[in-house]
Amino acid sequence: MSGFHPISEPYARGLLDVGDGQRIHWEASGTPRGKPALAVHGGPGSGLSTATRRYFDPERYHLVQFDQRGCGRSLPHAADPATGLEHNTTAHLIADMEALREHLGIDQWLLHGGSWGSTLILAYAETHPERVSEIVICGVTMTRPEETDWLYRGVGRLLPGPWEAFRDALPPADRGGDLVAAYSRLLNSPDEAVRRKAARDWATWEDAVIAHEVLGAPHAYSDRPDDALMAFTRITAHYFSHDAFLEDGRLLRDAGRLAGIPGVLIHGALDLGSPLSTAWELAKAWPDAELTVVQESGHTGSPVMREAVLAALERFAGTGPRRIARHGQ
Numbered sequence: 001m002s003g004f005h006p007i008s009e010p011y012a013r014g015l016l017d018v019g020d021g022q023r024i025h026w027e028a029s030g031t032p033r034g035k036p037a038l039a040v041h042g043g044p045g046s047g048l049s050t051a052t053r054r055y056f057d058p059e060r061y062h063l064v065q066f067d068q069r070g071c072g073r074s075l076p077h078a079a080d081p082a083t084g085l086e087h088n089t090t091a092h093l094i095a096d097m098e099a100l101r102e103h104l105g106i107d108q109w110l111l112h113g114g115s116w117g118s119t120l121i122l123a124y125a126e127t128h129p130e131r132v133s134e135i136v137i138c139g140v141t142m143t144r145p146e147e148t149d150w151l152y153r154g155v156g157r158l159l160p161g162p163w164e165a166f167r168d169a170l171p172p173a174d175r176g177g178d179l180v181a182a183y184s185r186l187l188n189s190p191d192e193a194v195r196r197k198a199a200r201d202w203a204t205w206e207d208a209v210i211a212h213e214v215l216g217a218p219h220a221y222s223d224r225p226d227d228a229l230m231a232f233t234r235i236t237a238h239y240f241s242h243d244a245f246l247e248d249g250r251l252l253r254d255a256g257r258l259a260g261i262p263g264v265l266i267h268g269a270l271d272l273g274s275p276l277s278t279a280w281e282l283a284k285a286w287p288d289a290e291l292t293v294v295q296e297s298g299h300t301g302s303p304v305m306r307e308a309v310l311a312a313l314e315r316f317a318g319t320g321p322r323r324i325a326r327h328g329q
Contacts, residue, residue: 004054004310015075016103018096020087025073026066026100029053034062035133035317036106038097040113040121041065042139045235047072047228055112055309060317064109066100068093068120071231078234079227081188081195085238089245094124101131108132108321112313114139115274115299116236119244119251122282126257133322135258135289136312138266139299140279142251143244151273152180152240155209158272162208169201184237187230196226199233209273213298220300255285260322263289264312266305268297 010027017023027048039052048065056063069088070078077083097120101109110133111121118137125132141147156163167175174182186198203222210220222229239245263286267279276293283291297305 004306005057007050007053008058015073016096016100018092018099020092021076022069022087022092022096023075024066024069024096024100025075026064026104028062028064028104030056030058030061030063032062034058034060035319036062036104036109037064037313038101038109038111039063039065040097040111040117040124041068041072042113042115042117043071043232043236044068044116044120044239045071045078045232046116047232052112055306055313057314057317061313062106064100064104064106066096068235069096070235071228077227078231081190081192085188085235088235088238089242090120090123090239091245093120094127097124098128098131110134110136110313110316112136112309115141116143116239119143119246122251122255122258123246125261126251126254129257129261132261133319134316135261135263136266136309136316137264138301138305138309139271139274140265140267140282141274142278142282143240143246144252144278145243145248147274147278148180148240148243150275151209152205155272159208159212162205166201166205166208169197178241180237181241183233184241187234187237195230195234199230202233202237203229206273210298210300213268213272213300214270214296215302216298216300252281252285255282258286259288261288262316264308265289265291266308266312267291267293268299268302268305269293269295270298273299 008029010029013027015023041048047067067074118140170182189195206221210216211218265279283289294305
């Protein structure tokens with residue numbers, strides 16, 4: 001492999017009005033004559049990353065990126081407590097992706113992302129399989145209740161000190177119940193000091209999980225500006241406290257709707273936040289997907305994982321649109 005591609009500047013960008021008072025920031029880079037691809041960021045609420053462009057050959061890909069509702073440069077921003085989240089659900093994000101595709105005149109696109117991005121990719125692709133040419137995921141999640149419970153409770157068996165700090169930062173009455181829902185309430189408090197403290201406490205726990213991985217780095221989540229951290233934690237808690245607005249097990253149950261779509265699933269064997277079993281189950285249910293397990297990698301990746309992503313995107317760069325039959329609902 002020749003390594004990363006140069007990060008090209010976007011040749012177009014805009015704010016797309018998607019209704020509900022929401023405007024979605026998007027940008028396109030590479031070449032408009034290239035293979036269309038959509039990069040779907042994680043979080044929820046992390047915002048797009050310019051570094052993602054390193055994986056896409058700018059002479060072969062027409063790369064589209066967007067900030068999901070409430071984060072990045074999309075408006076209104078969720079760091080503002082006046083910004084309601086009632087119009088920020090998985091169904092809304094799927095509709096936004098379709099609106100963006102139609103706005104840009106794209107018939108079919110490759111989808112790439114990881115972590116929460118993989119959940120949204122799967123939800124979109126199962127809803128609109130005819131609009132997806134290929135899928136490349138690193139760090140597979142389906143945001144099922146069992147996965148959320150693992151991340152915010154189960155992993156505490158490996159990190160009892162940081163987990164107790166995460167739990168005990170809540171009011172005593174909330175420590176024995178649904179921790180994610182309790183944090184969501186604090187992150188929507190009318191008291192700014194309460195909101196900011198809850199955001200820091202949430203990010204400290206997320207940091208502890210990543211830092212515990214072999215190749216993990218400290219401050220992976222908290223090392224962002226205050227408003228970005230506020231939006232990220234508020235949106236994440238909103239989605240996770242509502243089970244990602246998805247019926248439990250729906251994405252795995254409906255994986256048959258992905259038939260005919262080539263998929264590459266790349267997952268770290270040492271991923272503490274998203275254990276390998278999720279990727280394993282999905283690969284078994286999706287016959288056109290291949291699973292690559294990267295032995296030394298955790299949730300935030302490794303050089304071998306990055307090479308695997310590059311290889312998959314290089315392989316798909318020269319393929320044309322696929323004729324994918326519509327499936328019944």
